[in-house]
Amino acid sequence: xxxxxxxxxxxxxxxxxxxxxxxxxxxxxxxxxxxxxxxxxxxxxxxxxxxxxxxxxxxxxxxxxxxxxxxxxxxxxxxxxxxxxxxxxxxxxxxxxxxxxxxxxxxxxxxxxxxxxxxxxxxxxxxxxxxxxxxxxxxxxxxxxxxxxxxxxxxxxxxxxxxxxxxxxxxxxxxxxxxxxxxxxxxxxxxxxxxxxxxxxxxxxxxxxxxxxxxxxxxxxxxxxxxxxxxxxxxxxxxxxxxxxxxxxxxxxxxxxxxxxxxxxxxxxxxxxxxxxxxxxxxxxxxxxxxxxxxxxxxxxxxxxxxxxxxxxxxxxxxxxxxxxxxxxxxxxxxxxxxxxxxxxxxxxxxxxxxxxxxxxxxxxxxxxxxxxxxxxxxxxxxxxxxxxxxxxxxxxxxxxxxxxxxxxxxxxxxxxxxxxxxxxxxxxxxxxxxxxxxxxxxxxxxxxxxxxxxxxxxxxxxxxxxxxxxxxxxxxxxxxxxxxxxxxxxxxxxxxxxxxxxxxxxxxxxxxxxxxxxxxxxxxxxxxxxxxxxxxxxxxxxxxxxxxxxxxxxxxxxxxxxxxxxxxxxxxxxxxxxxxxxxxxxxxxxxxxxxxxxxxxxxxxxxxxxxxxxxxxxxxxxxxxxxxxxxxxxxxxxxxxxxxxxxxxxxxxxxxxxxxxxxxxxxxxxxxxxxxxxxxxxxxxxxxxxxxxxxxxxxxxxxxxxxxxxxxxxxxxxxxxxxxxxxxxxxxxxxxxxxxxxxxxxxxxxxxxxxxxxxxxxxxxxxxxxxxxxxxxxxxxxxxxxxxxxxxxxxxxxxxxxxxxxxxxxxxxxxxxxxxxxxxxxxxxxxxxxxxxxxxxxxxxxxxxx
Numbered sequence: 001x002x003x004x005x006x007x008x009x010x011x012x013x014x015x016x017x018x019x020x021x022x023x024x025x026x027x028x029x030x031x032x033x034x035x036x037x038x039x040x041x042x043x044x045x046x047x048x049x050x051x052x053x054x055x056x057x058x059x060x061x062x063x064x065x066x067x068x069x070x071x072x073x074x075x076x077x078x079x080x081x082x083x084x085x086x087x088x089x090x091x092x093x094x095x096x097x098x099x100x101x102x103x104x105x106x107x108x109x110x111x112x113x114x115x116x117x118x119x120x121x122x123x124x125x126x127x128x129x130x131x132x133x134x135x136x137x138x139x140x141x142x143x144x145x146x147x148x149x150x151x152x153x154x155x156x157x158x159x160x161x162x163x164x165x166x167x168x169x170x171x172x173x174x175x176x177x178x179x180x181x182x183x184x185x186x187x188x189x190x191x192x193x194x195x196x197x198x199x200x201x202x203x204x205x206x207x208x209x210x211x212x213x214x215x216x217x218x219x220x221x222x223x224x225x226x227x228x229x230x231x232x233x234x235x236x237x238x239x240x241x242x243x244x245x246x247x248x249x250x251x252x253x254x255x256x257x258x259x260x261x262x263x264x265x266x267x268x269x270x271x272x273x274x275x276x277x278x279x280x281x282x283x284x285x286x287x288x289x290x291x292x293x294x295x296x297x298x299x300x301x302x303x304x305x306x307x308x309x310x311x312x313x314x315x316x317x318x319x320x321x322x323x324x325x326x327x328x329x330x331x332x333x334x335x336x337x338x339x340x341x342x343x344x345x346x347x348x349x350x351x352x353x354x355x356x357x358x359x360x361x362x363x364x365x366x367x368x369x370x371x372x373x374x375x376x377x378x379x380x381x382x383x384x385x386x387x388x389x390x391x392x393x394x395x396x397x398x399x400x401x402x403x404x405x406x407x408x409x410x411x412x413x414x415x416x417x418x419x420x421x422x423x424x425x426x427x428x429x430x431x432x433x434x435x436x437x438x439x440x441x442x443x444x445x446x447x448x449x450x451x452x453x454x455x456x457x458x459x460x461x462x463x464x465x466x467x468x469x470x471x472x473x474x475x476x477x478x479x480x481x482x483x484x485x486x487x488x489x490x491x492x493x494x495x496x497x498x499x500x501x502x503x504x505x506x507x508x509x510x511x512x513x514x515x516x517x518x519x520x521x522x523x524x525x526x527x528x529x530x531x532x533x534x535x536x537x538x539x540x541x542x543x544x545x546x547x548x549x550x551x552x553x554x555x556x557x558x559x560x561x562x563x564x565x566x567x568x569x570x571x572x573x574x575x576x577x578x579x580x581x582x583x584x585x586x587x588x589x590x591x592x593x594x595x596x597x598x599x600x601x602x603x604x605x606x607x608x609x610x611x612x613x614x615x616x617x618x619x620x621x622x623x624x625x626x627x628x629x630x631x632x633x634x635x636x637x638x639x640x641x642x643x644x645x646x647x648x649x650x651x652x653x654x655x656x657x658x659x660x661x662x663x664x665x666x667x668x669x670x671x672x673x674x675x676x677x678x679x680x681x682x683x684x685x686x687x688x689x690x691x692x693x694x695x696x697x698x699x700x701x702x703x704x705x706x707x708x709x710x711x712x713x714x715x716x717x718x719x720x721x722x723x724x725x726x727x728x729x730x731x732x733x734x735x736x737x738x739x740x741x742x743x744x745x746x747x748x749x750x751x752x753x754x755x756x757x758x759x760x761x762x763x764x765x766x767x768x769x770x771x772x773x774x775x776x777x778x779x780x781x782x783x784x785x786x787x788x789x790x791x792x793x794x795x796x797x798x799x800x801x802x803x804x805x806x807x808x809x810x811x812x813x814x815x816x817x818x819x820x821x822x823x824x825x826x827x828x829x830x831x832x833x834x835x836x837x838x839x840x841x842x843x844x845x846x847x848x849x850x851x
Contacts, residue, residue: 009046010038013426013433021435022087022425026166033088033202033484034426040198041085041433050431053084055194064615064623065186068241080244082187083477084195085428087438087459091205091485097168097442098453100352101158105444105451107338108175108329109153110345115328116143126344127337130361130412135331136382137176139290141297142325145313149221151446153329154321155214157181161439161468162423163355169422170354171439173334176327177287180458181210181443182245185252187480188456205455205483213452214445215253221319222282229282230508231255232263232272236288236304238613246287247616255285257616262510265308269317274508275673275830276766284320290327291384298324332415333359333381355420361412369416370404376416378403391419422468427461427477436461437468440481456481509673515831516610517617517674521681523607524658529689530567530600531655534587536713537563538648541583554702555709556580562696563590566689569598584644591647592639604633604654617674622664628657676761680826683758687819690751691812693717694741698734699809701799708732714741718749735797738808742788742796751815755785762822765830777825784818787811 010030013023023034041049057079065080089097114121115138121127132138146152157178163169188207191198222229233255235246250257256272263281264271271278286293292302294309312318334341335357342350358365359381369376373392380387390403407414424435438461443454459479462468537559560579564572569590573579576586594601611618611626618626632654639647662682669675697710711732715721718741728736744750759781767775774782788811796808 009042009433010035013038013435017424017435019421019435020162020164020166020423022162022423022438031088031090033090036201037086037088037198040200044197046431049084049428052194053428056082056084056190059190059194060186062624062627063186063190063620064244064618064626065183066244067183068239068243080183080186081477082190083427083461083479084191085426085433086191086198086480086482087425087440088482088484089440091483094205094455094483097160097352100168100350101442101444101453102451103342103346103348103351104158104170104173104338105153105156105446107342107345108156108173109151109446111334111341112152112175112326112329116145116325121341121344124344126340127334128359128361128412131331131333131337131359131381132328134382134412135328136384137290137325137327137330139298139325139328141294141310142290142323145310145323145325147221147313147319147321147323148316149446150448151451152323153326154217154446156444156451157441158444159439159441160352161437163353164421168352168440170335170352172332173329174441175329176290176322176324178443179242179245179287180441181454182242182249182252183478184443184454184456184458184481185211186248187458187478191480199482202482202484203487205485207454207456210443210445210452210454211253213447217445217447218283218285218321220448221321230272230279231283231285232258232281234258234260234263234284234286234288236260236292238609238615240287242287243612244615251616256508256510257513257614258510259512260288260302260304260306262512263306263309265306265312268312268315270306270309270312272508273511275511275514275677276508279508281318284318286320286322286324290324293320293324327383330383331381332357332379332383332417333361335417336365336415356418358416359412360407360414360416366407366411369407369414373400373404373416375419377419378407379415379417381413381415385413393419425459425461425479427479429463429465429477434465436463436465436477438462438479439468455483509677511831513614513617514673514677515827516613518677518681518826518831520607520610520614521678521683522685523603523610524662525682525685526689527600527603527607528655528658529685530563530590530598530603531651531658533559533563533566533693533717534590534600535648535651535655536716538587538644540709540713542644553580555706555713558697558702558706558710559713560586562693565696566692567598569596588639588647591636591651594637600651600654601633601636604629604636608633619668621668622661625657625661625664629654629661632657673765676764677830680758680761680765683754683761684819684823686749687751687754687758688816690718690741690749690754691816691819694738695809695812698738699805701803701805707734711737718747720747720749723747735793738796739793742791743793752785752788755781755788758819758822759785762826775825775829777822777829780818780822780825784815787815787818 023030025031044052060080060082066078067080068078111121115132119132122129122132147154153175155178157174157180158170159172159174160168161171185207218231219229222231233246233250233253235243235257237243237259240246247257258272262273264273264278266278270281270284272281288304291299293305294307295302295305296307297310298305309318309320310324313320313323335354336359338354339350342348358369360366360369369378373395376392378390378392392400395403422437422439425438426433427436427438429436438459440457440459442457444451459481460476461479463476537556540556540559557579560573560583564570564574567590572590573583573586589596589599591600593599594605596602608626608630632650635650636654642650665675665678693714697714698707701707702710711734712721714737715724720740724737724740740747740750742751745753745756747753759778762777762781791811796805796811798807799805
């Protein structure tokens with residue numbers, strides 16, 4: 001099956017090797033599948049490989065794939081990095097690795113049950129007591145926290161690297177909330193789209209069976225009496241380093257993405273705060289660390305967890321994967337005792353060894369560490385302790401002595417691991433193929449037959465040559481991991497639903513997500529309204545400011561002041577005696593000042609934050625548009641250094657992309673509560689912005705020439721100029737304009753049309769009060785719509801002796817107050833939880849249909 005590869009690229013790579021590499025076997029021969037891969041790379045060519053690498057970067061950015069890094073300027077939304085060269089493991093070897101991983105998962109599950117149970121490992125002297133009672137991951141409150149399954153450690157990930165003996169060694173255990181499987185899946189999706197030819201001639205195992213097993217396991221843990229169990233994917237929120245993965249997996253698996261404040265405990269059960277009322281939660285897949293899970297019993301300053309969660313687990317009313325307390329297994333010192341533990345529990349030797357580890361709490365091991373420091377890496381036993389690994393060989397004599405003193409003071413807090421030469425793997429770095437140290441994270445999920453090991457994993461290679469620095473926080477590169485063979489794999493078992501698919505149609509929308517969707521609509525429309533009117537004003541400035549008489553100048557002043565009213569960036573142009581003296585100074589600040597509420601930059605920043613907070617709502621097409629908006633956002637931050645023409649071009653691009661964002665949503669988003677709330681927010685903002693423009697431009701009567709210019713600007717702002725000209729030709733009339741922008745039912749930007757649409761949308765939202773035909777929000781909109789429909793346009797067009805159009809101004813002010821009241825009322829109905837108290841028990845029985 002495998003053909004001979006061209007040797008140029010492969011020989012060039014071999015010549016640069018200085019240590020054991022994945023491409024070579026123990027005898028120094030090239031592994032067949034790596035030879036086949038290099039043949040494909042040779043055929044592709046380095047120039048094309050560079051091109052594909054750029055496409056991968058672009059695709060990941062378009063898809064919104066990020067890995068946040070704390071404490072750096074570009075930390076939030078830092079793009080994920082994927083190496084175009086995959087990591088290969090032959091299927092037969094992987095089968096052996098999988099057996100070793102399964103054994104380790106079984107052992108860790110037994111350790112977990114023992115440490116929170118009889119603690120025979122300590123009683124029988126297999127492990128020292130310090131590994132339990134001085135372990136920052138051990139919580140007494142979790143002793144009786146269990147799920148109704150044979151395996152308590154449901155999900156497990158192991159970091160592995162190939163040692164000098166050619167075998168995979170376990171470097172680290174991830175037990176409490178293993179991360180990386182979502183990035184693994186996204187890596188595979190991107191590679192299959194952009195570099196499919198690399199897999200030609202070989203069979204690459206699929207990743208989906210792992211996720212099928214996870215879904216089946218979760219379904220079996222859910223409430224058997226319920227046809228449609230409520231499963232929540234619990235995330236710390238948008239600022240977490242792996243938030244992309246949380247949203248990605250929640251969407252892929254079909255679970256509800258929620259934060260801690262989306263949940264509450266009542267009557268010993270966990271409830272999801274949704275706009276439909278409180279929904280009982282059956283299973284939680286958590287991605288927050290143990291100590292943050294429950295501020296009542298664990299870390300009291302936690303705002304990420306759910307007060308009362310541990311009690312709900314004890315009562316058996318909710319199942320949490322993995323159950324809180326599993327971080328006890330992440331103590332590095334366990335590596336030193338895994339061999340003895342395996343003999344104790346299983347009567348077997350470890351199939352997959354750990355890196356040689358010494359716990360300094362024993363006198364013999366302490367003496368060895370102090371005498372052989374040059375060969376060792378010193379770490380703290382407890383992972384949560386902030387202590388960077390120290391390479392003994394890199395220390396000066398004085399630094400070694402200082403470290404020895406530190407270890408001697410509290411030896412039980414330290415471990416040492418052998419510094420060994422781990423394998424390198426081909427990596428594409430700066431346009432060249434270079435050997436870099438790499439580690440593989442493998443993922444397992446417990447099912448009724450034991451542990452299912454993903455046929456693949458997340459490989460990370462070092463960003464620094466000749467150093468084992470693989471962490472994504474430190475710039476490590478990710479790789480797609482291919483388990484390869486000559487034959488196709490067997491058809492995997494599909495997800496077995498416990499109930500008909502038809503009953504699973506309804507998805508609860510968390511109130512926090514609902515609020516973000518509402519404000520996405522508002523911020524999007526608010527930004528577009530300011531950009532639209534600003535461009536109109538800039539066009540008038542460019543065309544008229546140096547031509548014509550005072551009338552021409554006067555209408556520009558009114559437009560500039562209207563821009564201030566529209567954006568609420570007071571005092572803006574209102575305080576300036578001569579707004580035309582240097583209008584661009586204020587305009588540029590109105591565009592680019594992120595710290596000034598109401599500016600375009602501030603509005604887009606809020607929009608992007610809200611979009612990111614509910615990223616599980618969006619498909620890839622929408623994320624591509626969001627990426628374009630984000631690019632435009634970063635461009636306008638430098639508006640002060642841009643030419644006026646370039647500023648308008650950038651603003652036009654932003655407006656078009658945001659318009660496209662709304663258009664794609666309108667064409668693709670299900671007409672559910674998510675869509676209704678986004679549309680409602682958009683309509684509220686659109687109504688308020690159009691009212692502001694009409695009030696500012698026509699609240700006072702001006703000279704005919706000025707009013708003609710204002711009429712045209714207003715019609716452009718309402719997307720009605722062409723329609724107006726078709727009806728009225730060149731005749732410009734305030735009365736005709738008001739009739740069109742206020743009362744024409746067929747025009748999407750007329751006030752009566754928008755009010756009717758708003759009324760229809762609110763009427764479709766969930767009912768939160770009983771016994772009323774209309775809630776307050778519906779009443780406010782109905783009143784506003786009635787006021788507009790009953791208005792006498794000819795009377796509204798007239799002014800009094802002081803040139804004020806008082807009737808018009810007062811009518812629009814009343815409508816604006818009513819629509820603002822709608823926003824407040826919707827917040828109270830769906831987004832506010834001031835009446836909900838976090839507690840174990842409620843004073844009266846809770847009615848699930850009410851908030």
